Every structure is written in C-alpha cells, then in structure tokens.
Amino acid sequence: MSLHTPARPARTREAAEKVPFGVSIFPALPEISDEELATIGAILQRWRGFSLAVYKDTCMKRRVAIRIRSTRSSDAAAYCELLSRSDQELDLLQKSLTIHVSQFFRNxxxxxxxxxxxxxxxxxxxxxxxxxxxxxxxxxxxxxxxxxxxxxxxxxxxxxxxxxxxxxxxxxxxxxxxxxxxxxxxxxxxxxxxxxxxxxxxxxxxxxxxxxxxxxxxxxxxxxxxxxxxxxxxxxxxxxxxxxxxxxxxxxxxxxxxxxxxxxxxxxxxxxxxxxxxxxxxxxxxxxxxxxxxxxxxxxx
Missing domain, CATH: 3.40.50.150 (Vaccinia Virus protein VP39)
Incomplete structure (x- = not known):
C-alpha cells in the first residue's frame, strides 16, 4: 500500500454547507482491538525493546489510532505491515506513545x-x-x-x-x-x-x-x-x-x-x-x- 495519496480537491462552498455544524470533516479514529494492540506491541518489543504491557490500553489504543490515521493506513493490519518495514514509523510511534509536551513553569x-x-x-x-x-x-x-x-x-x-x-x-x-x-x-x-x-x-x-x-x-x-x-x-x-x-x-x-x-x-x-x-x-x-x-x-x- 502506498503512503502517498492524491491531494483532495478544494471543498466548494456548496459542499461545505452540506456538513452539519459541529460535525468533524476529518475521518474518525479507527477502533483498535486488544489483539491488534498486542501485535503492534510485539513489533515494538522486537525492534525497539519497548513494552506496552505496563501502559493503559485506552491511552495506547488512541495514540496508535492517531498514527494509523496520520499514515493513511487502511486499518491496523496495514499499519502493522508498515511498522514491520519502516524504522521511521517505529520511531514516530514510540515517540507518540511516550512523549508529552510540557511548558516552562507548568502549573x-x-x-x-x-x-x-x-x-x-x-x-x-x-x-x-x-x-x-x-x-x-x-x-x-x-x-x-x-x-x-x-x-x-x-x-x-x-x-x-x-x-x-x-x-x-x-x-x-x-x-x-x-x-x-x-x-x-x-x-x-x-x-x-x-x-x-x-x-x-x-x-x-x-x-x-x-x-x-x-x-x-x-x-x-x-x-x-x-x-x-x-x-x-x-x-x-x-x-x-x-x-x-x-x-x-x-x-x-x-x-x-x-x-x-x-x-x-x-x-x-x-x-x-x-x-x-x-x-x-x-x-x-x-x-x-x-x-x-x-x-x-x-x-x-
């Protein structure tokens, strides 16, 4: 599967008016099953020595889902295939699972x-x-x-x-x-x-x-x-x-x-x-x- 997708045509005013107020025009995050999360965790464990076992499943599933959407992967299976051949995506996923942006003198x-x-x-x-x-x-x-x-x-x-x-x-x-x-x-x-x-x-x-x-x-x-x-x-x-x-x-x-x-x-x-x-x-x-x-x-x- 190619990660490159053609640019979407500009939305016309008429098309925009058909979208109800408050409804997101972005695709929903995909649902991640326990089995799919376990498969992704095994890939991370094998290639990065990083274990998902101690983290909250809900947090990890959401962040994995964000990466699936960001890479335009069709589903979790396609994303696993991408992870297996892309060191860059392994790095990006691990970073998204572990990093939280802070500020100076936060609180x-x-x-x-x-x-x-x-x-x-x-x-x-x-x-x-x-x-x-x-x-x-x-x-x-x-x-x-x-x-x-x-x-x-x-x-x-x-x-x-x-x-x-x-x-x-x-x-x-x-x-x-x-x-x-x-x-x-x-x-x-x-x-x-x-x-x-x-x-x-x-x-x-x-x-x-x-x-x-x-x-x-x-x-x-x-x-x-x-x-x-x-x-x-x-x-x-x-x-x-x-x-x-x-x-x-x-x-x-x-x-x-x-x-x-x-x-x-x-x-x-x-x-x-x-x-x-x-x-x-x-x-x-x-x-x-x-x-x-x-x-x-x-x-x-």
Whole structure:
C-alpha cells in the first residue's frame, strides 16, 4: 500500500454547507482491538525493546489510532505491515506513545510552593548529608522544560545556597531523540505561557523564532536515558518530580513506581506528582501530604 495519496480537491462552498455544524470533516479514529494492540506491541518489543504491557490500553489504543490515521493506513493490519518495514514509523510511534509536551513553569503554583516552602526546608536539613549533593530528579522529562525550570528557580532564588552546597539535577526520559532536543535547549514561544517574562528575558536568547537557554542554566542539568519501568535505574534523591507521567500507566504499575520512588527517596524526601495524579495502593502509607492541592508529598517510610 502506498503512503502517498492524491491531494483532495478544494471543498466548494456548496459542499461545505452540506456538513452539519459541529460535525468533524476529518475521518474518525479507527477502533483498535486488544489483539491488534498486542501485535503492534510485539513489533515494538522486537525492534525497539519497548513494552506496552505496563501502559493503559485506552491511552495506547488512541495514540496508535492517531498514527494509523496520520499514515493513511487502511486499518491496523496495514499499519502493522508498515511498522514491520519502516524504522521511521517505529520511531514516530514510540515517540507518540511516550512523549508529552510540557511548558516552562507548568502549573506555576507548584513551583511557588516549592520555592517558598519545600526547597528552603531541603537546604536547611542538609546537616546529615553534606558529603553528598542535594539531588533533584525529574522522571519523564520530555523536552527539558521541567528540569530547566527547576534550574532557573535554583539559580534565581537559591544562588547563595547552591554556591555553598553541591546540587545535582538529573532528568531522564526513555526516548533518545527527545533527550537530544532537551540537551539542545531551543524552544518556540508556545513553551513560555506560564513563565514570567522577566525570567525568559534573563535566561534565554532569541534567535529568529526560537529561544535558546543560556549555557549557565543548561549546564546545570544532566540528561540521560532512563526507563521508569526499570527499578534498577532509579537514583537516590532528595526530591523527585514525576508529573503527568503516571497517568499513562495501569494502576498496578503506578503503585510499583510510587513504591520504588519511596525506596530511593532519602528520609523526608519530596515527591511531586501531576495535578491529575494521586497516590495509589500501598504507596499511600509511605507518603504524607505536604500540599494536597499541589500534589506534593513527603516520604515517611
């Protein structure tokens, strides 16, 4: 099957008027059966070592369906045939299944809570671990907006503390191309909707339509590939940001991830979840709320 389709003729006014108001002119997403999703998962597992087993089926089916429609594949069987012969489509599918676009200082109130209360307490409690750096870890870092936001906040408001204390800021993601883009630290204007203008002007340099992060902030963050489903890759930390990542996983995997985070957090370490995420299962007994509204928790066991 060819992926190239002839251009559709322009819709006339008469044709447009026949489309009822509120009805989409785009084709509906195809339905994906459990068996078809399993076949696509097997292809990803074989050629990319990427498993769909721990993710929510509804999320994965929708994203696969979007790729089927985008490639003009006639159905899931045709799309599987395409996946089997196209490295590019394998990359695009994996990226669509794992990446979520972020913004600088997304949910600004979370960063305000961290700045005013949480991070000052972390620096104040450094008496027992001065031989080790204060470790911040962002899981599922996407394009780097979240870890760079933390770095900007540390430099802007805790400059004196980071001059006297060693601070480590690690960001991990499963997708290599996403990490490559994060290291480049170049962003379009849409990523700054929640970032104060004065901070953007201070820490970014505009080059055409892009804004480049200044090296002093870019160099504060270490990016590396990491699989949130692999417990051996978890890093001992004082603060873990895992925002808008758990929502893609099935509940048992959410519980396992949260318990593993509790395992690697230092005593009284901090976990930050996304606004639509909550503690589940046995993990509820391992954290105490710092701020329920902002989904910030402290490890207690």
């Amino acid at each position: 600004h109130s979370v960063f305000e809570k961290l700045r005013k209360e949480v991070i000052p307490e972390l620096f104040a409690a450094r008496t027992d671990h001065r031989d080790e750096p204060l470790r911040f870890w962002c899981l599922g870092c996407a394009g780097g907006e979240e870890p760079y936001s933390l770095a900007i906040m540390l430099r802007e408001f805790f400059g004196r503390d980071i001059r006297h204390e060693r601070v480590s800021l690690l960001a991990t993601d499963i997708d290599d191309k996403t990490l490559q883009a994060a290291r480049a630290a170049e962003y379009d204007e849409g990523r700054f909707k929640e970032m104060p203008v004065d901070l953007r002007e201070r820490y970014f340099r505009q080059d055409g339509r892009l804004f480049r992060l200044v090296p002093e902030i870019r160099d504060m963050v270490a990016f590396q590939r990491g699989d949130i489903c692999n417990p051996e890759e978890y890093v001992p930390s004082d603060l873990v940001c895992c925002r808008n990542t758990l929502i893609y996983f099935a509940r048992p995997e959410q519980e396992r991830i949260l318990n593993r985070i509790a395992d690697i957090l230092r005593p009284d370490g901090i976990l930050v979840l996304g606004k639509s995420e909550v503690l589940v299962g046995s993990s509820r007994g391992r954290f105490a709320p710092v701020c329920r509204t902002e989904r910030i928790y402290r490890r207690i066991s």
